[in-house]
Amino acid sequence: VLRGASPEKVAQWIKGRRIDHVERRGKHLLVALEGDRAIHIHLGMTGRFVLRRAAVDDVSHARLTLELDDGRMIVLSDPRMFGVVEIGRTTQLRAKLADSLGPDPLLERVGGTELCAILAKTRRPVKVALMDQRSLAGIGNIQATEALWRARIHPDVPARNLDRVAASRLARGMMRSIEAEITALQGSGDADLEYLQDAGSANPFLVYGREGELCPRCKSARIVRKEQAGRSTFFCPTCQVRTGTKARGGRPC
Numbered sequence: 543v544l545r546g547a548s549p550e551k552v553a554q555w556i557k558g559r560r561i562d563h564v565e566r567r568g569k570h571l572l573v574a575l576e577g578d579r580a581i582h583i584h585l586g587m588t589g590r591f592v593l594r595r596a597a598v599d600d601v602s603h604a605r606l607t608l609e610l611d612d613g614r615m616i617v618l619s620d621p622r623m624f625g626v627v628e629i630g631r632t633t634q635l636r637a638k639l640a641d642s643l644g645p646d647p648l649l650e651r652v653g654g655t656e657l658c659a660i661l662a663k664t665r666r667p668v669k670v671a672l673m674d675q676r677s678l679a680g681i682g683n684i685q686a687t688e689a690l691w692r693a694r695i696h697p698d699v700p701a702r703n704l705d706r707v708a709a710s711r712l713a714r715g716m717m718r719s720i721e722a723e724i725t726a727l728q729g730s731g732d733a734d735l736e737y738l739q740d741a742g743s744a745n746p747f748l749v750y751g752r753e754g755e756l757c758p759r760c761k762s763a764r765i766v767r768k769e770q771a772g773r774s775t776f777f778c779p780t781c782q783v784r785t786g787t788k789a790r791g792g793r794p795c
């Protein structure tokens with residue numbers, strides 16, 4: 543998972559440095575150390591942090607272990623190694639992330655107007671456009687799926703066809719989905735809801751992972767699953783429609 547540096551070089555860069563703070567943009571973390579040094583971490587598909595009270599060697603797929611001065615260990619476990627660990631100057635890494643990522647809805651305002659302008663730039667399906675980190679940072683497959691259901695928008699609608707009213711509904715749906723997921727995470731004490739679901743816990747989502755179940759809103763249609771750009775999308779064929787688009791006379795952005 544180390545990019546552009548050997549384990550020795552990474553150790554040399556961070557050893558003995560106090561952690562100043564941790565910041566986030568989209569799915570990227572910056573662990574800012576004193577002296578304008580930082581560790582940039584992206585968890586990829588399967589990465590997660592494990593905290594250990596003492597030096598034990600029981601974490602599987604450990605890729606990076608940070609030993610703190612009080613003896614605790616922060617271990618980055620990543621079975622499939624899609625994650626990224628990179629070192630560099632805090633200021634440069636922060637600038638690089640800001641350049642390569644779109645606005646983050648938890649850091650900047652992304653209301654109907656902003657979202658409409660972002661979506662107007664592409665004819666790709668709205669679900670795919672929402673997950674493009676270059677236009678919007680931090681929205682993953684689950685949030686995009688849930689947000690579209692909340693906004694009653696079909697995932698196949700070309701992004702640029704949405705009008706202002708639909709974009710506003712989608713912006714609200716997006717924020718509610720993010721907030722609901724954070725609340726569920728805080729309640730579960732685990733950092734990975736998909737993992738919890740695999741482990742047999744109750745599905746915390748409205749439609750994600752609910753193929754064949756009755757739609758929780760209209761309670762008449764069953765949730766459909768389809769592949770879209772290589773990812774599973776779940777939607778209600780009755781309430782998620784193609785109305786509210788410019789093609790039907792809606793107001794443009």
Ligand SMILES: [Zn+2]
Pocket residue numbers: 757758759760761762763778779780781782
């Ligand atoms: Zn429905």
